[in-house]
Amino acid sequence: MELTSNSTIVLYLIIFLVATIFASMSQKKVRVDNNYNITDSTVCFRKTPFLLSFLILWFFIFFSNSGPDYENYSVIISRLSWGNYTAFYDLEPVFNVVLLAINGIVKGNIALTIAIVKTITLIIVYFSI
Numbered sequence: 001m002e003l004t005s006n007s008t009i010v011l012y013l014i015i016f017l018v019a020t021i022f023a024s025m026s027q028k029k030v031r032v033d034n035n036y037n038i039t040d041s042t043v044c045f046r047k048t049p050f051l052l053s054f055l056i057l058w059f060f061i062f063f064s065n066s067g068p069d070y071e072n073y074s075v076i077i078s079r080l081s082w083g084n085y086t087a088f089y090d091l092e093p094v095f096n097v098v099l100l101a102i103n104g105i106v107k108g109n110i111a112l113t114i115a116i117v118k119t120i121t122l123i124i125v126y127f128s129i
Helices: 005-025 047-062 068-079 093-105 110-128
Strands: none
Touching: 005 047, 047 110, 068 093, 068 110, 093 110
């Protein structure tokens, strides 16, 4: 089933909203006793909603090939090799090395290379949160 542009936008908005709701549910809650005292044991970060938030976004990012960057990255990865790396040096040299390294690990599977790059990006975003 191919989605239209509008339905894709609606789907991504729903995914983003659900992930945001789970992420906000995971935030620290401070409990106070009857005297309004706060102790370290009363502050908790809920890991399960945070993990669910990550997995919801990861599932749709990892298994989708939509977006303009996907086609551009697949063309770059298919043309890029260690032998012609210097020809691509002016176009994000460090990112190209990362693409070459991951593509070498997955033995030339372009879709898996892009999915791993997306996963690493999402992990960096979640660690920054």
